Amino acid sequence: MRVLVTGGAGFIGSNLVDRLLGEGHEVQVVDDLSSGDRANLAAAARSERFALHELDIRDPRVADLAAGFEPEVICHLAAQISVRRSVADPLNDARLNVEGTVSVLMAAQRAGTRKVVFASSVAVYGRPDVIPVPGGAATDPRSPYAASKLAGETYLAAFKALHGIDYTTLVLSNVYGPRQSPEGEAGVVAIFTDALLDGKATVVYGDGGQTRDYIYVDDVVDGFVRACGEAGGGGRFNLGTGLQTTDRELHTLVAAAAGAPDGPGFAPQRLGDLPAMAVDPAPALDALGWRPRTDLADGLKSTVEWARGRRSGQ
Template sequence: MSGRPPVAVTGGAGFIGSHVTTALVAAGHPVLVVDDLSTGRAANLAGVRDEVELLEADVADPGLSRQLRAFGATVVCHLAAAIDVRASVADPVTDAQRNVVGTVAVLQAAVDAGVGKVVFASSGGSVYGSATPPPVPETAPLAPESPYAASKAAAELWFATFRRLHGLRWTALALANVYGPRQDPAGEAGVISLFADRLLAGEPTTIYGDGSQTRDFVHAADVAAAFRVACGPVGDDRRINIGTGVETTVRELHTVLAGLCGAPDQPRTAPARAGELHRSALDAGLARQLLGWAPAIGLADGLAGTVDWIRSTTPARLAGAGQAAAAARGPLRP
């Protein structure tokens, strides 16, 4: 039995969650993954599947507290969420049910199970809105411009309330735009995996807006390292930015990815989408101060590794998609 405290990871079979799970296992923590596998995939845990417990359940399941207590969890890393900004604009009620009510359910389950701390995946790329020019520090006012961002901001009020009521410690890691292996281009993907998947397939790509919009791209492995540290007795009861502080335009990103994929750098353009910011980058000075954290993977290396991963997994993903489509169609008829 490891001497490290047991940790539960909601959404632990998802893109970022699986990286967090892997980092915690590597550090010697027993890990319980809680995931309904609606967007997460058990295959994301292939490297650690024999070393973790996988509970296929929704975070709002009333039995979650019993499972947390049985596992002995002392910390919960809460990453389960609906992450599609456009879907949140189209259907804010469903977004709130999944992201606000789901978070409150996790907090209550944590309290009932005697968990000491929750580490939350917030969104530094959206909670600050566009009022403060980047790189944005944690002292900037919260100004969400989408229901998704509002759900992340609302979570902090719930954390503070549970801290006062029950003494539950918390840390909200406000993440920049996370990328890396395991980000499914066919799912609720980021721009890097979407571009790379289409460029490798020789399919057209689309830039929404004029391409001058910027993002702060941080690798999933670096994000996982921040979660691992935040599971300890540091950074309590506050939001901490996790990003690089560097702005990269979407147009620049497309050029780099086209080169890595050996594809023409000729994206289509379309109108900008509602709820998305024009500029975004985070000041991560507090993370260096409180967590001893700084990004270790540069964008050039990270993009190359991500493209290699997408290239290596494309046949398997296409085969899986074909099998799923066949199953949906049912048996062939003469």
């Protein structure tokens, strides 16, 4: 299969690229390297079935290269990923995430692409009453980032209705794992890992009781690969564990994996922080045969091992 991955030099995208190449697919990446890193694609670059195009997804040349490559599937992950940056500059967020997604869909239309698999976010659920959030729950965007992700989802449906391009939306909870930069939506794992390995102070906000649903990157990649097939067409699926982990519990687990003391400092709760989040992945099991497989403690061990290896230059 030929697959175009936007944002393929980033944390999740580069892990997806490696898995697709490992399965024998032809993979091309469009990434402007704004937050991604060429080093994430070092292994991929050794494959003859791989190419990186250093371009903004809104660049008209993306449609030209897609028309030449004729990808059967486009996995669309390129995005402005920070909720806080979206609040500070909503217009920039809309340009990257709305205009960017429409540009990718237009490229898909011209290239005759069968399906687009889209990375959405649990941010679209706002402050949910029921946790874990069920698959079909109502959306309630409360940040420009959530609004731009939801707009992307809506455009997928419009392009399917108009041009017959199939799609699957994957609603990602807090993804963690190797190659994550400390600035991501779930950057707290990377932040704790870096600080604890470097013997620096760590901070937990509020009483440490805020919860998130941490999902390992290999599991998320598995969801994307499954969605590249026919299954799940026209659907949106939560990719999470359904389990809530408090900030304080997470700190204990990362400290144990890093062999560091479990003594974070505490700072006042940040305004606007969501008190709790987890999503129910059951519909993804029915439609895609997907389930989360990686236990949090094991995933954190692999993440810390990767961060250690990077420090020793491996």
